[in-house]
Amino acid sequence: MHLDHVFVCGDPALDFAATLRARRSARFEMFVTPDRLDAWYRESGVVDTIVPGGGSDVEQATAVREAIYQLVTDRRLGEEFDGKALDALNAAARKPPATPQLTPSGRRTEATPEQGLSTVARYAVELLSGPEVPLMKECGNPECTRVYVDRSRGMRRQWCGMDSCGNRIKAAAYRARRRAAPAAAAR
Template sequence: MAIEAILTGGTGQWMDSSDGQHFWFDSGSLALDFSYTGGLDRDGGEWQTVHDAKELNDWLTTRFPEVAPTAGDREFRDASALGSAIGRLARQQSGGATLGPDDVDVVNLFAATPDIPPVLAGGGRQAGRTNARPHQALSTIARDAVRLFSAEADGRIRECSADDCDLVYLDTSRSGNRRWCSMQRCGNRAKVRAHRARAAASAPPASA
């Protein structure tokens, strides 16, 4: 299975850092994108994009237009549990640690429930429910996580190379040499620092 097959669809989302920067972060995986809805970072909370059931409905219906926006407090708690489990597993795999069995169980539990079935357009009859339920979207995300943490992605789940950034992503590039969470953020800052270092090295010495 190629790395690209791990992707369920379009990935990436806008993020806001604690220093006020608004930037696009493509984690490379639907499951990793979802892990950041609950604020996956070392200190907790900085990257949280979903704070309640309404925001969960907004996030899910953006990724899954066929899902009815019916998530309530129960679905929000379940989504938080799944996102947190995926986030911890991602950190463990990025550091080469053994995956936590409790978090693996959480992912497997959600993955075992019915997901959003594929639908072929063009038919004249409506089969099954008109809209999918939020829990079906969570199952689809969990199944993406099962693929994400498979052997095919070994070594491709990484933490941003910037010393002051802890965002984790799946490197889906052909060369496998992605280093930064976002070129708009850490990649650009690294380029600026490198440029300043080169300029300082080539500058003539100050006269006495």
């Protein structure tokens, strides 16, 4: 199975918020169909299987995703929480979450889209009220708007992930240095 979603943020709620990419420029939407939303729930590990969702599930998920992003931004910038975003997140978190079950072959979590969304909302509540708030950073790539939890030693991480942004930034800096070197040598 090909995984289309990227999980580099260090928390399911932040990975969920990152499904609208490049918010400041191109705005690339990952949840274009109910299938893409269902795939995210499975690929993230939030659930093992999910009842196929519909258009209204995508609408609800994108509304909660935007609420999470707003609240994360508010918290990161030290601002008061946006009231509408808080209401949207808490409404989703109040719904029954996905419940893991023990089976003869191990742990298995089956869910409806509403239960998957409630589970993600609960992750957001835990993150935004917990000890990792000071570790949240926005990616250093100006094109990327992912927020991640920086658990690196000394909190020196600069981008959401090496594969997604770090290598791109480092390669661009290297090319810029190479272009500047001949000019400096000619002086």
